[in-house]
Amino acid sequence: MKIAVCVKQVPDTWAEKKLQAGDSTLDREAAEGVLNELDEYAVEEALRIGEAHGGEVVVVSMGPERAAETVRKALSMGADAGIHLVDDALHGSDAVATSAALATVLEGRSFDLIIFGSESTDARMSVVPAMVAERLVLPQVTFAQKVEIDGSTVRIERQMEYGFDTVEASLPAVVSVVEKINEPRYPSFKGIMAAKKKPVEILSVADIGLDPATVGLGAAWSVVDDFAARPPKAAGMVVADEGEGGSRIADYLVDQKFI
Amino acid sequence: MSEILVLVEHADGQVKKVTFELLTLARALGTPSAVWLGIGASDAALASLGEYGAEKVYVVDSADMDDFLVAPKAEALARLMADSSAAAVLLPSTAEGKEIAGRVAVKAGSGIITDAVGVAADFTATQSVFGGSTVVTSRVSNGTPLITVRPNSTAPVPSPGAAARVDVAADISDAAKSARVVGRTVASKGGRPDLSEAAIVVSGGRGVGGAEGFGVVEALADSLGAAVGASRAATDAGWYPHQYQVGQTGKTVSPQLYIANGISGAIQHRAGMQTSKTIVVVNKDPEAPIFELADFGVVGDLFAVVPQLTEEIAKRKA
Numbered sequence: 001m002k003i004a005v006c007v008k009q010v011p012d013t014w015a016e017k018k019l020q021a022g023d024s025t026l027d028r029e030a031a032e033g034v035l036n037e038l039d040e041y042a043v044e045e046a047l048r049i050g051e052a053h054g055g056e057v058v059v060v061s062m063g064p065e066r067a068a069e070t071v072r073k074a075l076s077m078g079a080d081a082g083i084h085l086v087d088d089a090l091h092g093s094d095a096v097a098t099s100a101a102l103a104t105v106l107e108g109r110s111f112d113l114i115i116f117g118s119e120s121t122d123a124r125m126s127v128v129p130a131m132v133a134e135r136l137v138l139p140q141v142t143f144a145q146k147v148e149i150d151g152s153t154v155r156i157e158r159q160m161e162y163g164f165d166t167v168e169a170s171l172p173a174v175v176s177v178v179e180k181i182n183e184p185r186y187p188s189f190k191g192i193m194a195a196k197k198k199p200v201e202i203l204s205v206a207d208i209g210l211d212p213a214t215v216g217l218g219a220a221w222s223v224v225d226d227f228a229a230r231p232p233k234a235a236g237m238v239v240a241d242e243g244e245g246g247s248r249i250a251d252y253l254v255d256q257k258f259i
Numbered sequence: 260m261s262e263i264l265v266l267v268e269h270a271d272g273q274v275k276k277v278t279f280e281l282l283t284l285a286r287a288l289g290t291p292s293a294v295w296l297g298i299g300a301s302d303a304a305l306a307s308l309g310e311y312g313a314e315k316v317y318v319v320d321s322a323d324m325d326d327f328l329v330a331p332k333a334e335a336l337a338r339l340m341a342d343s344s345a346a347a348v349l350l351p352s353t354a355e356g357k358e359i360a361g362r363v364a365v366k367a368g369s370g371i372i373t374d375a376v377g378v379a380a381d382f383t384a385t386q387s388v389f390g391g392s393t394v395v396t397s398r399v400s401n402g403t404p405l406i407t408v409r410p411n412s413t414a415p416v417p418s419p420g421a422a423a424r425v426d427v428a429a430d431i432s433d434a435a436k437s438a439r440v441v442g443r444t445v446a447s448k449g450g451r452p453d454l455s456e457a458a459i460v461v462s463g464g465r466g467v468g469g470a471e472g473f474g475v476v477e478a479l480a481d482s483l484g485a486a487v488g489a490s491r492a493a494t495d496a497g498w499y500p501h502q503y504q505v506g507q508t509g510k511t512v513s514p515q516l517y518i519a520n521g522i523s524g525a526i527q528h529r530a531g532m533q534t535s536k537t538i539v540v541v542n543k544d545p546e547a548p549i550f551e552l553a554d555f556g557v558v559g560d561l562f563a564v565v566p567q568l569t570e571e572i573a574k575r576k577a
Binding site for chain 1: 393441
C-alpha cells in the first residue's frame with residue numbers, strides 16, 4: 001500500500017488571519033504557520049492504514065519555503081518520506097491551479113490512496129480533494145468519518161447532516177477525512193529526531209513540467225477586487241440574571257419578532 | 260436576459276429553502292433556470308421552483324445522481340452549462356455543492372467562488388472570510404462564473420410563475436460512477452431543521468457540562484423550531500454528535516437568530532457563527548468573549564435561564 005497524504009501549512013488556528021494590502025493574498029507572516037489542523041487527522045489516518053496494511057506514507061505539500069516545517073511535522077508523526085512543491089511562481093494560486101499542481105505531483109507515482117483533510121482552516125473552500133479526483137480520474141470518497149480498506153476496496157462513512165452515507169470504491173482513490181475520524185498522535189521525541197533524517201524531495205514548477213504561466217496569482221481564475229475588515233458590531237445589551245433572565249430574553253425575542 | 264443556472268438542493272422530493280434563496284438572488288442577475296439532478300422531481304416540486312421565479316427546470320431524472328458520489332452530478336451540470344450557454348451558475352454552499360462546483364470548474368475551465376454571501380449584477384461576489392472578520396469582494400475572471408452561496412444569505416421572495424420542465428438525458432460516463440453509495444444511515448435528530456440552513460440555531464458548549472445537559476438546549480431549540488449546534492469543546496468531549504459542530508473546524512452558520520449557551524466564544528467557535536444576524540448569549544462568566552458579539556446577553560446559570568426561556572416561549576406562543 002502506497003499512501004500519499006496532502007497537507008497544507010496555514011496560520012495558527014487561534015491567530016487572527018489577515019489579507020495583505022498589496023495583492024490581497026493571505027498574510028502568511030502575520031501568524032505562526034502550523035500544519036492545518038484538519039490535515040493532522042489525514043496524517044493520522046494515513047499512518048493507521050499504513051500500519052494495518054503495511055506500506056509507505058508519503059507527505060505531500062505545496063507551499064512556500066517555511067512549509068518545510070509542516071512536512072517535517074508530518075514526518076515526525078511517522079510518515080516515511082516527503083515531497084515539497086515550492087516555487088515563487090505558485091504564490092497566489094487559486095484552488096483550480098493548486099489542484100492542477102498537486103495532481104501533477106501525484107500522477108504517475110502509483111499511490112493507492114491519496115488522503116486529504118476535509119478543508120483548510122484558512123481558505124475553507126473544501127474543493128481541492130474533489131478537484132484532484134476529477135483531474136486524476138480517480139474515485140472521490142470524501143468527508144469520511146471512517147475509512148476501511150478491504151483488499152482493493154475502500155469503504156468510507158461520508159459524514160452527512162442526517163447521519164452518514166456508506167460509500168465504496170476501488171483503489172486507487174482520493175479520500176478526505178473529517179476530524180471525528182481519529183485522535184492524531186503527538187510526535188514523540190524519537191519521531192522528531194527520526195524525521196530529520198527522512199528524505200524530502202524538493203520540487204519546483206519546472207521539475208514537474210508545469211507551465212509557470214498556468215499557476216500563481218496572475219493565472220488565478222478568481223480575483224479579489226477589494227477587502228475590508230468587517231465593521232465592528234455595535235455593543236449589545238448584557239444583563240445579569242436575577243431570576244428573570246429567561247423571561248427577559250423572551251421579551252427581547254418578542255421585540256425582535258422571533259416569537 | 261441571460262440565463263442563470265441554479266442547482267436545486269432537494270431531499271425526499273422536497274426542495275430545500277436554500278434553493279429559493281438562490282432563485283431570488285438569480286432573478287437579479289438574469290433569467291433563472293433551475294437544475295434538478297436526480298429522481299423525485301414531482302409536479303409539486305417543480306411548481307414550487309416556478310413560484311420563486313424559475314422559468315425552466317432542467318431535470319436529469321437519473322438514479323445515478325444519488326447512487327454515486329458527486330461525480331455524476333458534476334458531469335451532468337457541466338454538460339448543461341455548456342449546452343445552455345448560461346452566464347453564471349449558482350450552487351448552495353454545502354459540502355456537496357462546493358464539491359460539484361469544484362469538479363465543474365476543472366471540467367469547464369471556469370473560476371470558482373465559494374461561500375458567497377451576496378452576488379451583484381456584474382457577478383461580483385461578496386464573501387465573509389476568516390470567520391467573518393474580513394469582507395472580500397471577488398469575481399471570476401475566466402469562464403462561466405461558478406458561485407456557491409451560503410444558506411441564509413438572502414431572504415427568499417416569491418415571484419409567481421410557471422416553470423417549464425425540460426428533461427435532459429443523463430448519459431453519465433463509467434468513470435463518473437466509481438464511488439458507489441451503498442447505504443444511508445439516518446441518525447435521529449428529532450425532526451429538527453438542517454443546521455446549515457436553519458433560520459434559528461440554539462447551541463451549547465462547555466458550560467452545558469455533559470451529554471444530558473444538552474436536554475435543555477434541545478428543549479429550547481424545539482420551542483423555537485430551531486436546529487441544535489455545539490461548540491468544539493462539546494463535540495470533542497462526546498456530549499453531542501460531531502456533525503453539529505459549529506466553528507472553524509465544523510460548520511459555518513449564518514442564521515437569523517443564534518442563541519449561544521455556555522459557550523465562551525473562542526475564535527474557533529466565533530469563526531462559525533459571528534455572521535449570524537442576531538446573537539443571544541447565556542453564560543455565567545461575564546468576561547466570556549462571546550458577550551462581545553451579543554445583541555442581547557444574560558450573565559447567569561444556563562440551567563436556570565434556558566428552561567425559563569423555553570417556558571416563556573411556550574406561554575407567549577400559546
